[in-house]
Amino acid sequence: MSTSRYLFTSESVTEGHPDKICDQISDSILDAFLTQDPKARVAAETSVTTGLVLVSGEITANCYVDITSVVRKTVQDIGYVGESSGGFDGRTCAVLLSIDEQSVDIAGGVDQAKEVRGKLSDDEINQIGAGDQGIMFGFACNETKELMPLPIQVAHALARQLTEVRKNGTLPYLRPDGKSQVTVEYVNDLPHRIDTVVISTQHDPVIDAETDNEKIQHRIDVDLKKYVIDEVFKNFSVKPDADTKYFINPSGRFVIGGPQGDAGLTGRKIIVDTYGGYARHGGGAFSGKDPTKVDRSAAYAARHVAKNIVAAGLADKCEIQIGYAIGVARPMSINVNTWGTGTLSDSELAELVEKHFDLRPAAIIQNFDLQGLPAKHNGRFYHNVAAYGHLGRPDLDLPWERLDKVGALREATVGKKAEAPVVAAV
Numbered sequence: 001m002s003t004s005r006y007l008f009t010s011e012s013v014t015e016g017h018p019d020k021i022c023d024q025i026s027d028s029i030l031d032a033f034l035t036q037d038p039k040a041r042v043a044a045e046t047s048v049t050t051g052l053v054l055v056s057g058e059i060t061a062n063c064y065v066d067i068t069s070v071v072r073k074t075v076q077d078i079g080y081v082g083e084s085s086g087g088f089d090g091r092t093c094a095v096l097l098s099i100d101e102q103s104v105d106i107a108g109g110v111d112q113a114k115e116v117r118g119k120l121s122d123d124e125i126n127q128i129g130a131g132d133q134g135i136m137f138g139f140a141c142n143e144t145k146e147l148m149p150l151p152i153q154v155a156h157a158l159a160r161q162l163t164e165v166r167k168n169g170t171l172p173y174l175r176p177d178g179k180s181q182v183t184v185e186y187v188n189d190l191p192h193r194i195d196t197v198v199i200s201t202q203h204d205p206v207i208d209a210e211t212d213n214e215k216i217q218h219r220i221d222v223d224l225k226k227y228v229i230d231e232v233f234k235n236f237s238v239k240p241d242a243d244t245k246y247f248i249n250p251s252g253r254f255v256i257g258g259p260q261g262d263a264g265l266t267g268r269k270i271i272v273d274t275y276g277g278y279a280r281h282g283g284g285a286f287s288g289k290d291p292t293k294v295d296r297s298a299a300y301a302a303r304h305v306a307k308n309i310v311a312a313g314l315a316d317k318c319e320i321q322i323g324y325a326i327g328v329a330r331p332m333s334i335n336v337n338t339w340g341t342g343t344l345s346d347s348e349l350a351e352l353v354e355k356h357f358d359l360r361p362a363a364i365i366q367n368f369d370l371q372g373l374p375a376k377h378n379g380r381f382y383h384n385v386a387a388y389g390h391l392g393r394p395d396l397d398l399p400w401e402r403l404d405k406v407g408a409l410r411e412a413t414v415g416k417k418a419e420a421p422v423v424a425a426v
Helices: 019-037 069-079 102-110 122-126 151-167 214-235 294-311 348-354 361-368 381-385 406-412
Strands: 005-013 041-049 051-060 094-102 135-142 176-189 190-203 240-248 317-324 333-337
Touching: 005 151, 005 190, 019 051, 019 069, 019 381, 069 094, 069 122, 069 214, 094 333, 122 361, 135 294, 135 361, 151 176, 151 214, 190 214, 214 240, 294 317, 294 348, 294 406, 333 348, 348 406
Parallel strands: 051 094, 190 240
Antiparallel strands: 005 176, 041 051, 135 317, 176 190, 317 333
């Protein structure tokens, strides 16, 4: 049998990246509205550039939110404040708003029972249609304990650690903008070694009175390997080796960053938000959208389905596609792909999905409590997933990450040789 070898790369970005600033602002606005009015309809889009934040979109709610204050607090919490803000300060930047109400045509198609309070009946769930047409994907695999692909999990860990050492004062010369990228070598479809690690981080122009850029970059290289890379790989069994390549600030200097260096926009990091390119994406962004938008809620539900299938031992990896039509509650289609790793056929697994998972939009919202979570998390639920991934987050209690269907799936496949997976401890 021949050996299959290939490389796969995923990237992540820090919360100070211009696009991620926008995602966090949009989701902070969503949190603020849903905290006061769980039935609020929100589609908030944010754009940032030098000295400017523009928030536009459609919002219909029975409450008032000081959006400008939400914007400024979010930007300052990220770290864009004071002398080290790199030319973009949350206290002084201009904040422009252009907000309309949700289209009555969309509202009519989505929700004929929007005044219903409490638990919805099955008939009422059927009356609440999808907020748009579209296709959503969910994925899981047994490469990591979170049942996520290894490349994106390592990339996220590096980006989080980069922010952690900036905020806790370990490396105070770092600035908020940064990126990570990880290339994993696979052998026979299993992670084998870390081939390449790339980190680009914004930094002060002078570090401990040192002004020579070559010496500054050497200092950053040494510090990041010690305090970021080495710390992250303590938590993974697949590690760098003697042949691993490192590229730290490969451009040679990264002082001008954030919105001063590049404009940002909500929804431009959808691959970072999901599976790092390892699985397909339907194209819809998440941030700034209330749960009636299936771009968001159904993508979470699809992840929930795929993760429970893999955790139940029914496949080593699993991708789910769900198709919706605007104003229609039940999905147009459900497709399962296990690449031949399933203990059942993909069509049999699709039948299990239809039987054990309710993928109607209102059922997803109700089962995950997607409208009530911001109030239960002090107004910061969606903000917390807006950076470092919406999926595979053990640091957050996300309802779509729960393995609450594993028992039912195993019971339904008794006698069909479904076995628990061997989860890689990486």
